[in-house]
Amino acid sequence: MLLTTSSSALLLPLLHVVVLLLGGHQGASAKTVSGLFNSRVARQSHGQFITSFMYQGASGVLVVSVDSARLAVQKESRMLLYADMMDDGLDNLSCSERLTKAQLTISLSEEENNQSIPRQYSPTAWQAVYVDRYTCQEGEVSLSQSDLRFTVVALNADSAGNPLDHFSAEEAGLHTFYFVLVLAYFVASCVYVQPLCHALKKGGPMHSVLKVLSNALALQIGHALCSYAHLARYSRDGVGLPMLGSLAQLCDYISQGSMLYMLISLCVGWTLSRGKKPQSRPLQWDSSPSSTALAVGGVLAQAALLLWEQYSSWGGSEHMGVPGGLRTMAGVLLMVLRVGLALLLAPVLYQITTTERSALKRDFYLCFAKGCFLWFLCHPVLMFISVIFNEHQRMKVVTIGVILCQSISMVTLYQLFLSRSLYWEVSSLSSVSLPLTMRGRY
Incomplete structure (x- = not known):
């Protein structure tokens, strides 16, 4: 299952990087x-x-x-x-x-x-x-x-x-943002990597979910590092390191594809398996041909639209691969896809939550829905909000907002799967040893 996820998320973004390397970096995208x-x-x-x-x-x-x-x-x-x-x-x-x-x-x-x-x-x-x-x-x-x-x-x-x-007005400040982001990732890694690795070694029903989350977060860290290195060089010569810029886009595409696959397959898999699963069985990643097909289709559609959008905006100021938003047909369709997936999963999660008799599981599904919808809707909502800002601020509002919201969504899901799943609740593991746990409620 994880191999299928990686292959689906990687295929089209990899073609994007091949086009960049073979076609050369467009001069109009550098200063x-x-x-x-x-x-x-x-x-x-x-x-x-x-x-x-x-x-x-x-x-x-x-x-x-x-x-x-x-x-x-x-x-x-x-x-x-x-x-x-x-x-x-x-x-x-x-x-x-x-x-x-x-x-x-x-x-x-x-x-x-x-x-x-x-x-x-x-x-x-x-x-x-x-x-x-x-x-x-x-x-x-x-x-x-x-x-x-x-x-x-x-x-x-x-x-x-x-x-x-060398920074154009709409790019000013991104260099500092990525520096602060890399610094925050470094501090968080020093604090949480060891206990997180310890938790992953324990296995359990949520092991696959935690692995996908960890891989997606690692790719986001790679995206931040490559972006910062590219912009640091760009600030000196106005060209930067185009290959690192392309690598940053590739990391972001794969990370988004992995998260999309996980969220869709979890929601649909839980729904399809509710009639078969004993109530005492811990929550876990339940896959089926239907949920896998829907998740893979969503990943491929998102990857195709991301590449189309990047191709449509080629030669503009988006040298960092910043989403073009509503200026291109691909950007519009990408927003429609994310809103559509959120609307598709909303009744699924609502049905699961309203029919669940266990207060603990119901709380689990509610927290999952918050992280899920934050990840899906942050980009469309920020694109809508950005119209109230000046033209030179819109790209920065969307770029910084999407990165922060998706990071918050990942942390929320980490908290959920490490401290709220039934596996961790009924196990003898001490919650003090788990990173990012939510204490004081249970």
């Missing part, structure tokens, strides 16, 4: 962007999109370096900058309108060209687009000249007012 200015691409797209960056305050700078200023002059190469046109605003402009609507134009006449960004009284997203003499020419054009190699660096002002901060 130090290197590549080639291509006249043919610029002509076909009415301007070659290079990157976007959310500037805030004063002292913002965009630095454009080219390997041949002579070739850039011959091609009349320019960088056009547009403010507040992120929502497909550029797509509605003709080629000639794009040239005239740009707020700033950088003529690439030097090997290094610096452009100061006007003071932004509120965080504002800017797009950088490359054009040259061929971009808007009508008729047949001979594009015999070679491409122009470039490096673009976008910088906000740091705390001292110097343009050294």
Whole structure:
């Protein structure tokens, strides 16, 4: 059963990482962007999109370096900058309108060209687009000249007012959050790893559940570590470690797939087995072909939507794989899936709880429902709440909120399965030796 869970959760996310490694890291998702200015691409797209960056305050700078200023002059190469046109605003402009609507134009006449960004009284997203003499020419054009190699660096002002901060306004603060999160995981590990390992060695009906929870939590810790390492490097060079960023996404996908499989199969398995199980038998992971099929289907659907969402938002600011939410069809379907699963499991848990005559078991199911629904609904609810925040705060609200809520859900389930299951209640093990136990009620 656990092998099936891991395989289902791993298959599609692994394909995502293969695409990342084979296709290369998209330049538009980093704030130090290197590549080639291509006249043919610029002509076909009415301007070659290079990157976007959310500037805030004063002292913002965009630095454009080219390997041949002579070739850039011959091609009349320019960088056009547009403010507040992120929502497909550029797509509605003709080629000639794009040239005239740009707020700033950088003529690439030097090997290094610096452009100061006007003071932004509120965080504002800017797009950088490359054009040259061929971009808007009508008729047949001979594009015999070679491409122009470039490096673009976008910088906000740091705390001292110097343009050294590679983080866009919507990303500012994530580095500190992941540092605090890693520190919290480290402290918790020092306190609870040994007693948790001792509890796992005891076995029992809840052993499989505790193993899945531990694996999911370990993957979340791996996600936090990789994200922090990537952002720590990103803060210095604006590129970071893309492979670690992809690994962080992979850890998160597998963790979410494992949790989804466990929650669905537990709920449905308990329901299908209630008529067969003696009341004196301890609560445990009851699997059946129906519950396994539903759980595997949910995992595969979630994995497919996560990959589709990541592909749809490729080239945006989500270089950490932050969920795109309701901006893409995949994001909408992902929210619908999670809400739908919560609505599907709600009557199941309600039926179990209302028909259970044992107060201890009823309390067990109620606590499980709280942890279950917190895990399923935190993302959709936070996406809904985030609309009241400013644009540059929404991604951080959702990212930080989802991580914290899912961590709380995992801790709640740990408390439940370690201290509230009948196995632990009737055993002779001392609750003092168990980590994260809930004391004082029984």
